[in-house]
Amino acid sequence: MMMACEVLKFLFLQFLILNFVCCCIGFDPKDKYYINCGSSADVAVGSITYIADKSSSRFLSTPEDILAHTSSNSIASSDDSVLFRTARIFTKPSRYTFPLRQSGRHWIRLRFYPFLYQNLDMKSANFSVFSSHKKTRLLSDFSPQNGTVKEYLLNVTSGIMVITFSPSRNSFAYVNSVEVVSAPDSLITDDASLFNPIMAYSGLVDQALETVVRVNMGGPFVSLVNDTLGRSWVPDWSFLLHPNLATNASNIGGVRYPGGGATQDIAPPTVYGTCTKMNSQSDPNSNFNVTWNFGVDAGFQYLIRLHFCDIVSKGANQLVFDVYIGEFLVDRDLELSSVSQGSLATAYFKDFVTPLMDKDSLSVSIGPSKLSYYPDALLNGLEVMKISRKGSFSIGASSLTAFLRSKKKLVMIVGVSVGVTFVSLIVVGVLVFMRRRKKKQEVSHSKIWIHIPVDGGASHSHTMDSNLSYCIPFAVVEEATNSFDEGRVIGVGGFGKVYEGVLGDGTKLAVKRGNPSSPQGLAEFRTEIEMLSRFRHRHLVSLLGYCDEKNEMILVYEYMENGTLKSHLYGSNLPSLGWKERLQICIGAARGLHYLHTGYTKAVIHRDVKSANILLDENLMAKVADFGLSKTGPDINQTHVSTAVKGSFGYxxxxxxxxxxxxxxxxxxxxxxxxxEVVCARPVIVPSLPREMVNLGEWAIKWQKKGELDQIIDHRLVGRIKPNSLRKYGETAEKCLAEFGVDRPSMGDVLWNLEYALQLQEAVVRDDPEESSSNNIHEISPHFNDVDTSNSFGQFERSSGDDLSDASVSKVFSQLIRSEGR
Known part of the structure; x- marks a missing residue:
């Protein structure tokens, strides 16, 4: 008995030492404001000093100076309970203003505890709270009935933070303490995964977040004193759906942090060192899930951060298990040793983003995998954070009712997004929710329409709405295409047929329907959704939605009136493009590719750049399309991505x-x-030509190196290009085709050179709409005279099995043509 007591004392001492170490190291905030509101004296909570409200009056602007306090013993004892004994009361709008030394992530923490002060029952308070960061509404019609801590995480870009308390009519506001503290920017990354549908979620780093719950699985309460970032973690027992199915384990001293990824700022050892796991009771046939249930607000999305650390496995029999959020299997066959390079007890976390919630509860489950040697699963910690919606963390009662009713009605909503440069129309639908069969370990499909605006001219957008695509009902797509009428086919690609769709209001869509027998199937479907929902740019084609009902794979895009660049160069009866128009199209496409390469944390490599994937709108503005083969580029410390070769012959x-x-x-x-291809206006591969002319790239380079590119240009451009413009253009194309990638320019350099070539052209032909000049390239193009240019390129097209060559492709959209050797 004595030995057991000594062991417990040792473990308790170890726990205290680890807590002390944890709170002494970690992130050092540049901005740290801790205000003890309504107090006349500073108070210390652990190593943090909360400044008395009077001495911090330089931060506060309020028409009345009302300080309240209580001596009640009803306040539960905790590390921060002293902060609940005083409060600042506001009868009119008042604000705290904090100058910031550093932009980036900041915590805002507000404490509220209603007590009786001079016959004023603070439970009757009703008020709203606003942050100056993007005018975010933190609280709306708030009336705290017990001790409450509200915590927010904002990515602040300005040098000041203003928090405004606004009482409701005939009411008042109050607050017990206010914190504005820097947080590590690395705390929130863009590595989250959206589920339903499953894809990467982009733009999380710019979202405002509110902490809903932060849970320490299988362990004790962790207070702000024992967390490097001043957070609190509550035990999980009250959230367990079936506590008898779970048991706890602990090994705080064994926790390791990897060189990258999880750190003590992500979660302390007191979280990673304890866990709740399956209570399998040595039964190798155990087959159940451990489930936690949490209350949430409908109408919002949520960031779910799951913390794992395998502190129970020994030897070769390591954990493999499944993870569910709600009814969705979000991580199948998770093996922690594999994500930590074979090391056990290594901290690891994973982020997921929910779709818009249509109910007020959210569950998280863990259970055995079919690959498990022994049925077991664990979870060490969990955080649920609400993502602000349209600058608010509150949704009005009428808005919430409308949102829930929309789940039961079929409604067509037309959303209009007006930009500085152009107006984009997007159709939003809300569909009938029908009961559907649900199978375990299958991801069901949400029937919520989620708004995603077409970019109104900005380079990109990181708002929540711009990162999600529509999940469009099959019935809507079917109606828009007249039940996929063959008369509406405007092209055929490797993925399937493309149809012209028309909505009831006349809005045109391009609907790409996957062919079940096509080798370009689910992988390309998912990649296209992931890529086009991640990026918004005026020179990237906009994905309006997708449909995956009835085993269909359908993508819906904005309609591009002028089809593909390729169809304007050869193989159709479309009017010829002038040199200036061709330069502007190349510049637009280069801007789109430059954005893909540089506009995000990791570059995105298109992998199928060709004239058939450059689309033209009604103003001949170029947009890059078809991201089915796209690939995320290498990490900073890598030079390349090793992957199977995919693309199109000739390119x-x-x-x-x-x-x-x-x-x-x-x-x-x-x-x-x-x-x-643009300057020569011929297919990139023409097998019927003499051997030296079959491959356009090789043929054109020979003439360019001789300084005689003008000898093989499109005969329709002869006499219409300024020599200096063609020379700069040809030099740029030659550098792009360098044998080794290291010798090629970046897309940014290509873009600069193309704009320069346009300036050289405009310097001479600025006032000539026909782009002609008496001082331009001579009229001779002998190497095109070797073939009959009046109709030969249509023959090339057909012989190579490339595009549909008739004039019906004049309004074609996206990959409307068969991929060239993909």
Whole structure:
């Protein structure tokens, strides 16, 4: 008995030492404001000093100075309970203003405890709270009935933070303490996964978040004193759905933190060192889930952060288990040793973002995998954070009722997004919710329409709405295409047929329907959704929605009136493009690719750049399309991505083909081929031509190196290009086609050179709408005279099995043509 007591004392001492170490190291905030509101004296909570409200009056602007306090013993004892004994009361709008030394992530923590003060029952308070960060509404018609801590995490870009308390009519507001403290920017990354549908979620770093709950599984309460970032973690027992199915384990001293990923700022050892696991009771046939249930507000999305640390496995029999959020299997066969390079007891976390919630509860479950050697599963910690919606963490009663009713009605809503440069129309639908069969370990499909505006001219958008695509009902797509009428087919690609869709209000859509027998199936479908919902740019085609009902894979895009660049160069009866128009189209496409390569944490490599994937709107503005083969680029410490070769013949980077090492320079090579295609107006591969002319890239480079590119240009451009403009253009294309990627320019350099080539052209032909000049390239184009240019390129098209060559492709959208050798 004595020995057991000594062991317990030792473990308790170890726990205290670890807590002390945890609170002494970690992130050092540049901004740290701790205000003890309504108090005349400073108070210390652990190592933090909360400044008395009177001495901090330089931060406060209020018409009345009302300080309240209580001596009641009803306040529960805790590390921060002293902060609940005083309060600042506001009868009119009042604000705290904090100058910030550093932009980036900041905590805002507000404490509220209603007590009786001079016959004023603070439970009757009703008020709203606003943050100056994007005018975010933190609280709306708030009336705390017990001790409450509200915590927010905002990505602040200005040098000041203003928190405003606004009483409701005939009421008042109050607050017990206010904190504004810097947080590590690395705390929130863009590595989250959206489920239903499953795809990467982008833009999380810019979202405002509110903490709903922070749970320490299988362990004790962790207070702000024992957390490097001043957070509190509550035990999980009250959230367990069936406590008898769970048991606890602890090994705080064994926790390891990897070189990258989880740190003590992500969660302390007191969280990673304890867990709740399956209570399998040595039964190898155990088959159940451990489930926790949490209350949430409908009408919002939530960030779910799951903390794992395998502190129970020993030897080779390591944990493999499944993770569910609600009814969705979000991580199948999770093996913690594999994500931590074989090390046990290594801290690891994973982020998920929910769709818009249509109910007020959220569950998280863990259970055995079919690959488990022994049925077991664990979870060490969990955080649920609400993502602000339209600048608010509150949704009005009428709005909430409308949102819930929309789940039961079929309504068509037309959303209009007006930009500085152009107006985009997007159709939003809300569908009938029908009971559907649900199978365990299958991801069901949400029937909520989620608004995603077409970019109104800005380079990109990181708002919540711009990061999600529509999940469009099959019935709506079917009606828009007249039940996929063959008369509405405007093209055929490797993925399937493309239909012209028309909504009831006349809005046109391009509907790409996957062919079940096509080799380009689910992987490309998911990639296209992931990529186009991640990025918003005026020179990238906009994905309006998708449909995956009835085993269909359907993508819906904005309609591009002028089809593909390719159809304007050859193989159709469309009017010829002038040189200035061609330059502007190349510049637009280069801007889109440059954004893909540089506009995000990791570059995105298109992998299928070609003239058939450059689309033109009604103003001939270019937009890059077809992201089915796109690939996320290498990490900062890597030079390339090793991957199987994919692309289109004639455009494929030879270095990528030889070494199977993909970089952004592979896109640059393909774009160089497009540039020669634009100026020569012929297919990139023509097997029927003499051997030296079959491959456009190789043929054009020979003439460019001789300084005689003007000899092979499109006969319709002869006499219409200023020599200096063509020279700069040809030099740029030549550099793009360098044998080794390291010798090729970046897309940013290509873009600069193209704009310069346009300036050289405009310097001479600025006032000539026909782009003609008496001082331009001579009229001779002998190497095109070797073939009958009046109709031969239509023959090339047909012989190579490339595009549909008739005039019906004049209004074609996206990949409307068969992929070239993909």
């Amino acid at each position: 494929l980077d030879p270095e990528y083909f030889r070494r199977q090492q993909l970089t952004e320079k592979s896109d640059v090579y393909s774009f160089g081929v497009v540039m020669f």
